[in-house]
Amino acid sequence: MSINENGFSERKTILVTGATGNVGRYVVSQLLDMAVPVRAVVRNPGSVDLPDGVEIVRGDLAEPSTLGETLAGVGAVFLVWPGLPTSLAPAVLDELKKYAQRVVYLSSMSTREGRAQQAEPITDFHATIEKLIEGSGLNWTFLRISGLATNTLGWAQQTRSGDVVRWPYAAAARTLIHEKDVAAVAVQALTSDRHNGAKYILTGPQVLTQAEQVQAIGEAIGRPLRYEEISPEVIRPKMLTQLPPAMVDGMLNAWAGFVREPEPISSKVEEITGTPAHTYKEWAIDHARDFS
Numbered sequence: 106m107s108i109n110e111n112g113f114s115e116r117k118t119i120l121v122t123g124a125t126g127n128v129g130r131y132v133v134s135q136l137l138d139m140a141v142p143v144r145a146v147v148r149n150p151g152s153v154d155l156p157d158g159v160e161i162v163r164g165d166l167a168e169p170s171t172l173g174e175t176l177a178g179v180g181a182v183f184l185v186w187p188g189l190p191t192s193l194a195p196a197v198l199d200e201l202k203k204y205a206q207r208v209v210y211l212s213s214m215s216t217r218e219g220r221a222q223q224a225e226p227i228t229d230f231h232a233t234i235e236k237l238i239e240g241s242g243l244n245w246t247f248l249r250i251s252g253l254a255t256n257t258l259g260w261a262q263q264t265r266s267g268d269v270v271r272w273p274y275a276a277a278a279r280t281l282i283h284e285k286d287v288a289a290v291a292v293q294a295l296t297s298d299r300h301n302g303a304k305y306i307l308t309g310p311q312v313l314t315q316a317e318q319v320q321a322i323g324e325a326i327g328r329p330l331r332y333e334e335i336s337p338e339v340i341r342p343k344m345l346t347q348l349p350p351a352m353v354d355g356m357l358n359a360w361a362g363f364v365r366e367p368e369p370i371s372s373k374v375e376e377i378t379g380t381p382a383h384t385y386k387e388w389a390i391d392h393a394r395d396f397s
């Protein structure tokens with residue numbers, strides 16, 4: 106067991122929130138690969154499918170008092186904020202800091218410094234959580250990611266039932282990131298104090314338009330796919346069946362913005378992990394089964 110300069114024991118347990126999610130699942134498996142003790146906090150322990158070796162405990166970020174019992178012996182926490190009211194965050198952080206020294210927060214690249222109000226509601230909640238963490242007294246690292254490539258799993262229903270993806274903004278150009286790469290950076294930040302106070306911009310290694318992403322999925326599943334651009338007004342009502350209006354409009358605005366100005370590329374994944382970030386094409390191959 107080693108104790109680093111902040112007194113953080115590298116053998117202390119790491120608590121992973123969102124452990125059943127796209128990113129958290131890889132945080133768990135990559136920590137296990139490093140033989141680091143991992144505890145996953147989940148809402149329904151009876152129904153989770155996580156690897157052997159992870160300790161599974163019940164806790165709910167929406168009920169901060171449930172977290173207390175999950176934290177004994179925890180040194181660092183991987184924190185996601187799955188769209189819950191930010192008013193819950195101070196109580197969550199109060200619980201975390203009773204045990205943990207460090208929090209690694211999965212934030213968004215669209216967060217801008219020094220703004221009282223962010224441009225979109227999703228960005229606004231990430232900025233609010235970041236500010237609360239900064240004021241919490243915990244050590245922290247913020248992973249400000251571009252879009253997760255897993256967002257495009259939303260096209261899977263269309264690719265499974267045909268060869269056309271009907272979606273707006275074919276030319277929206279993004280640097281979507283593989284969830285594995287986000288997890289790999291998170292693991293570095295969770296297990297070392299070298300990343301304390303860092304706000305990392307993390308992206309995939311290439312810019313691809315949405316039409317090019319669909320083409321890459323077609324190549325991964327061995328069947329050509331066609332992108333049929335539809336108007337945002339056509340997709341909006343469908344999105345509203347799953348998301349609140351402010352979030353839907355925020356997403357549509359963001360895609361419109363990526364037509365005018367592509368998302369930037371950052372090399373931080375490779376700098377931090379020593380391994381180049383995965384391309385979207387590699388991601389599509391990893392997820393070919395989801396799309397076929």
Ligand SMILES: NC(=O)c1ccc[n+]([C@@H]2O[C@H](COP(=O)([O-])OP(=O)(O)OC[C@H]3O[C@@H](n4cnc5c(N)ncnc54)[C@H](OP(=O)(O)O)[C@@H]3O)[C@@H](O)[C@H]2O)c1
Nearest residue numbers: 123124125126127128148165166167185186187213252253
């Ligand atoms: N998608 C993007 O492009 C993007 C961009 C920037 C930041 N992010 C952030 O990344 C986070 C993680 O994304 P992801 O795709 O890995 O997650 P995901 O696959 O959407 O899964 C959400 C996770 O949050 C957990 N969860 C939901 N409500 C909870 C609650 N009340 N208490 C405890 N856990 C709860 C779920 O656990 P159970 O349902 O199993 O309990 C699940 O593990 C998002 O929440 C978002 O804030 C995403």
